[in-house]
Amino acid sequence: MLHVSTRGEAPAIAFNEALLTGLARDGGLYVPETWPQFTREAIAALAGKSYAAAANEIVGALVDGDVPADALSAMVADAYATFRHPAVCPLTQVGDNLFVLELFHGPTLAFKDVAMQLLARLMDHVLKQRGARATIVGATSGDTGSAAIEAFAGLDQVDVFILFPHGRVSEVQRRQMTTVASPNVHAIALEGTFDDCQGILKGLFNNHRFRDELALSGVNSINWARIAAQVVYYFTAAVSLGAPHRPVSFTVPTGNFGDILAGYVAKRMGLPVGRLGIATNVNDILVRTLATGRYEPAGVAATTSPSMDIQVSSNFERLLFEAGGRDAAAVRRMMTGLVQSGAFTVEEPLLSAIRRDFFAGRADEAEVAAEIGITWREAGYLLDPHTAVGMVAARRALKEDAVTPMVVLSTAHPAKFPDAVQAASGVRPPLPTHLADLYERPERFDVVANDIAAVEAYVRARARAARGAAA
Numbered sequence: 001m002l003h004v005s006t007r008g009e010a011p012a013i014a015f016n017e018a019l020l021t022g023l024a025r026d027g028g029l030y031v032p033e034t035w036p037q038f039t040r041e042a043i044a045a046l047a048g049k050s051y052a053a054a055a056n057e058i059v060g061a062l063v064d065g066d067v068p069a070d071a072l073s074a075m076v077a078d079a080y081a082t083f084r085h086p087a088v089c090p091l092t093q094v095g096d097n098l099f100v101l102e103l104f105h106g107p108t109l110a111f112k113d114v115a116m117q118l119l120a121r122l123m124d125h126v127l128k129q130r131g132a133r134a135t136i137v138g139a140t141s142g143d144t145g146s147a148a149i150e151a152f153a154g155l156d157q158v159d160v161f162i163l164f165p166h167g168r169v170s171e172v173q174r175r176q177m178t179t180v181a182s183p184n185v186h187a188i189a190l191e192g193t194f195d196d197c198q199g200i201l202k203g204l205f206n207n208h209r210f211r212d213e214l215a216l217s218g219v220n221s222i223n224w225a226r227i228a229a230q231v232v233y234y235f236t237a238a239v240s241l242g243a244p245h246r247p248v249s250f251t252v253p254t255g256n257f258g259d260i261l262a263g264y265v266a267k268r269m270g271l272p273v274g275r276l277g278i279a280t281n282v283n284d285i286l287v288r289t290l291a292t293g294r295y296e297p298a299g300v301a302a303t304t305s306p307s308m309d310i311q312v313s314s315n316f317e318r319l320l321f322e323a324g325g326r327d328a329a330a331v332r333r334m335m336t337g338l339v340q341s342g343a344f345t346v347e348e349p350l351l352s353a354i355r356r357d358f359f360a361g362r363a364d365e366a367e368v369a370a371e372i373g374i375t376w377r378e379a380g381y382l383l384d385p386h387t388a389v390g391m392v393a394a395r396r397a398l399k400e401d402a403v404t405p406m407v408v409l410s411t412a413h414p415a416k417f418p419d420a421v422q423a424a425s426g427v428r429p430p431l432p433t434h435l436a437d438l439y440e441r442p443e444r445f446d447v448v449a450n451d452i453a454a455v456e457a458y459v460r461a462r463a464r465a466a467r468g469a470a471a
């Protein structure tokens with residue numbers, strides 16, 4: 001199966017190419033040419049299977065033979081053996097028809113591990129097969145960076161550079177990125193916001209000379225393989241709650257729109273998904289867009305859910321492409337509008353198509369803190385602030401439809417944000433034992449100016465040195 005760019009001006013490529021390519025050369029994002037379909041029978045047959053077995057089927061359908069089934073199966077088994085829970089992504093009930101899908105049992109305590117553990121193995125496999133080397137550059141508001149550094153540290157075929165916004169991630173997140181000693185990882189504190197980090201990242205990819213010189217590869221959710229791996233837990237959660245015999249709704253704490261896009265993809269593949277709730281903190285560009293049709297970034301406010309302090313939501317482009325009937329010219333117009341005038345309008349009938357599948361809800365800081373306290377007191381369940389944003393939006397949605405089960409994606413372990421959780425609940429969540437000495441480990445990172453030329457020079461110098469040493 002080939003993958004096409006949302007902007008329609010880059011060559012269509014197979015899964016393995018999309019895996020190594022990240023951003024398409026026309027600045028767009030890759031999606032499969034068609035969606036593999038899961039019948040009701042195939043969905044029902046997932047019941048009782050292990051997470052790894054479900055992943056083999058679902059990721060296998062998306063990989064479509066580009067990685068041999070036995071190799072994929074070995075990588076999937078290996079990836080999910082790193083999780084601390086036997087169910088990998090377990091469901092917990094916290095109220096009437098209200099469930100939490102725990103995605104934080106991986107090594108770095110955030111949902112990113114679910115995809116990143118598999119992505120690293122897939123990339124390593126394909127690079128080794130080709131005898132090639134890649135320079136991975138990623139932008140993070142805290143969790144993608146930790147997960148990527150953990151997953152790629154020590155691998156021979158890659159050098160990893162992670163840009164994070166200086167002073168705008170939690171201490172646990174920063175330490176997870178800066179205390180890994182492997183020489184192939186480089187944590188870069190950028191003097192700016194996450195949107196600056198992501199803007200520079202896209203700028204590096206759009207500089208084709210630089211991109212080719214260093215064989216740039218991406219691990220952000222611009223990389224299609226990240227989304228593909230995240231589709232799995234929508235299937236496993238929905239099947240646990242009765243799919244395909246009844247629909248299940250999901251509310252997703254949202255920033256870059258990758259996680260919720262995976263839910264939309266699951267629906268396109270045949271899973272009976274009710275509604276998909278986009279939950280944001282006060283950085284609410286997507287809530288405003290669904291309400292008014294106007295996509296207009298504003299300044300970013302720092303919150304207790306820092307991983308969602310994002311205004312420019314990368315994967316929304318994939319939704320605009322898909323929900324708009326794959327009209328690449330329309331996507332190009334909207335994206336040009338964003339660059340040239342700082343905004344664009346989602347016209348009808350695209351806006352209505354999006355509203356049919358999605359609702360959106362925003363939680364301010366007081367609501368997030370109150371939610372952590374309420375869920376702790378009423379259900380004895382400790383939410384992290386990102387999950388709490390989702391819970392606020394989900395509870396509102398349940399008032400409109402109390403019949404369809406609602407699953408809130410729990411995207412991080414509360415111990416990643418202990419100060420905010422303690423302030424809201426009175427409970428300070430401890431780090432799991434494998435991270436118990438995190439605060440004592442020595443840190444290593446460089447501070448770099450918010451300037452693409454400075455980042456380019458930094459990456460080039462270190463990547464060249466590593467390539468020289470490896471040759």
Ligand SMILES: Cc1ncc(COP(=O)(O)O)c(C=O)c1O
Nearest residue numbers: 143254255256257258259307411
């Ligand atoms: C803990 C947490 N929750 C939610 C999100 C938002 O997810 P997405 O960017 O896929 O919308 C992120 C960052 O991506 C995150 O790290």
Ligand SMILES: N[C@@H](CCOP(=O)(O)O)C(=O)O
Nearest residue numbers: 140141142143144220221307
């Ligand atoms: N919240 C993310 C931001 C990057 O998102 P990605 O899914 O595109 O990698 C983070 O924690 O880094």
